[in-house]
Amino acid sequence: MKTIVVIGGGITGLTAMYTLQKAMKEQNLQLKLILVESDKALGGKIRTIRRDGFIMETGADSIVSRKNDPEWLEELGLTGDIVYNATGRSFIYSDGRLKKIPADAVFGIPVSLQALAESELISAEGKVAALKDYYTPNETFTENDSLGKFLEHFLGEELVRKQVAPIISGVYSGELDNLTIASTFPFLLEYKNKYGSIMKGLGENKDKFLGGAGSRFSSFRHGVSELIDTLEARLGDVEILKGTKALSVTKQGERYAVTLAGERTLEADFVVLSTVHTSARSLLQDEALNPYFDKLSNRSLISVYLGYDIPDDRLPEDGTGFIATADSGLVCDASTWSSRKWKHTSAQQRLLIRMFYKSSNPHYDKLQQMTKEELTKVAMSDVEKSIGIAEQPVICDVTKWRNSIPNYHLGHPDIVRSLESRLAASYPGVILAGCSYYGVGIPDCIANGIQTGHKIIDAVAADK
DSSP states (O other), X not given: XXXXXXXXXXXXXXXXXXXXXXXXXXXXXXXXXXXXXXSSSSBTTOOEEEETTEEEESSOOOEEGGGOOHHHHHHTTOGGGEEEOOOOEEEXXXXXXXXXXXXXXXXXXXXXXXXXXXXXXXXXXXXXXXXXXXXXXXXXXXXXXXXHHHHHHHXXXXXXXXIIHHHHHHHHTSOGGGBBTTTSOHHHHHHHHHHSOHHHHHHHTHHHHSOSTTOSEEEETXXXXXXXXXXXXXXXXXXXXXXXXXXXXXXXXXXXXXXXTTSXXXXXXXXXXXXXXXXXXXXXXXXXXXXHHHHSOEEEEEEXXXXXXXXXXXXXXXXXXXXXXXXXXXXXXXEEOHHHHOGGGBTTOEEXXXXXXXXXXXXXXXXTTSOHHXXXXXXXXXXXXXXXXXXXXXXXXXXXXXXXXXXXXXXXXXXXXXXXXXXXXXXXXXXXXXXXXXXXXXXXXHHHHXXXXXXXXXXXXXXX
């Protein structure tokens, strides 16, 4: 019997275990499956709070609909609980007011000449500069190049700086110049090469990104944690150790010893490290691997929810949130008007707002030292300045995610490949998994979990 230990009970680790359990039953394999999670609850950065008629996502709040696997969700029995974001406009807060992001735009990139012409964020000169994309071929850029430099070369500095960068930086928690095309939007390079224009390529594929109303993002009726709860309930053949910290992973012949807090040791044939890279580094304690782990990067984030006993029709008409520019005068980086964007988050459609404060924010060092009460006051001030709501909230929630948001800088793909190669040579049964390496979105993590499970099953089959 082979023993498989997954360390980390986030969505990647849970999906890997679900895949392994399914294969074990279908193929009549003799496996012992153990999931180790240091927190008292599973889910990692997926964590839903349900309180006083509000649903608050302290971590990931949605799934990109075009990346969903309908058959997998149906298999879990979740299809009937899927909800979609309400239609509405997003804004960028700049020059003391909210300015609409063009409706026909993907991550701020216009998908047509009309969308470019109608932008409130770009000057006439900036719009003319962006036309370069239509007549300049790509002769030098590859997927390993900087996303920022690629976009600025063809779309112009102003469009990228004022309309694209605030959006993409919010998704990937990093400056565009330090992000690779491969780790973020490789399809933009494909479109440029195929259609001769990034904007034209997006226009030709706009239904994929700007499909039917309300279909761009999805969640579940009871919050994103419904996915976690469902997976946990399905893992009947898995020993789940919650509130248990893994201390080390050491090689013992052809197997591995996983030492846990409380002096318990697990013997395993395969170990999946589905944790942030700093935890994986600590678990392996290998001086030869440390330089590679140390080159990976994480960012931090503070999330503040404010719930009000007032209707959310006090919000700007047809709006779902905004991103703040660096010189906006606000402290926050972004705001989601949750009760407007996600109808299921507020039972009586009372106003629910989420504010974001990133570690790239110049105020972050001061913010991360603040108490919950102090951060709440900062968020309330930002709400009043941006949308004019000065009432006292009836519910607040503050979550600090310290060094847990992956930052895919230029060297990221090469570092991950080096780690994979060295692990395969020195620790053939140890597998890296999760968003520290392979993608930050929930669908990316699910796909990585499934791939990890199949990789282990193939290795087990080959060893028979």
